[in-house]
Amino acid sequence: MTVTAILGDSLLEAHVKTRENQREEEEERFNSSPPPHPQTLSESNNRPEYASFFAVMGASAAMVCSARRAAYGTVKSGAGIAAMSLMRLELIMKSIIPVVMAGIIAIYGLVVAVLIASSLNDDISLYRSCLQLSAGLSLGPSGLAAGFAIGIVGNAGVRATVQQPRLFMGMILTLIFAEVLSLYGLIVALILSTK
Numbered sequence: 001m002t003v004t005a006i007l008g009d010s011l012l013e014a015h016v017k018t019r020e021n022q023r024e025e026e027e028e029r030f031n032s033s034p035p036p037h038p039q040t041l042s043e044s045n046n047r048p049e050y051a052s053f054f055a056v057m058g059a060s061a062a063m064v065c066s067a068r069r070a071a072y073g074t075v076k077s078g079a080g081i082a083a084m085s086l087m088r089l090e091l092i093m094k095s096i097i098p099v100v101m102a103g104i105i106a107i108y109g110l111v112v113a114v115l116i117a118s119s120l121n122d123d124i125s126l127y128r129s130c131l132q133l134s135a136g137l138s139l140g141p142s143g144l145a146a147g148f149a150i151g152i153v154g155n156a157g158v159r160a161t162v163q164q165p166r167l168f169m170g171m172i173l174t175l176i177f178a179e180v181l182s183l184y185g186l187i188v189a190l191i192l193s194t195k
Contacts, residue, residue, distance in 0.1 A: 047124070051129040058134065063110060065144050066140060070104075098158065102154070138185050142186075
């Protein structure tokens, strides 16, 4: 046998022994550490880094949608009030009710957005975050519909009240039923965000 063959065999044996020693050490480490708790695994999988994104989107949907249609309701009703005040100036304070009711829709959005934002933290679960998203999405579109209805009813109702004052109670009742649309969304959003 040559010297290189002897050296090669001894190097190969040394390498095999070190690999076997490393494998044994890894097996000992693996066997000595306790298995992870099943709840810990599910919690880590249930709290991804992007979970808070859904809660933030819920707060944004609640605030943006309700404020947008509250602004629409205010503008449409304000246009009716301006047109009405040219004919009967004494009815301005009585006709401001649609503007107030449109502003209440934005307050609903603010309440839900603050509730969602106050529950945000670093380790929010995906389930909780999706609940917050659904809370915002239950209030947002209902606020959109209510603001749209209040704007149209307020504009037409204020203009009609000038010509026939007895229509005032009918306008108020219609505005109340339009406002209730967003109140239903608020109730569902509160239930979902506090669950």
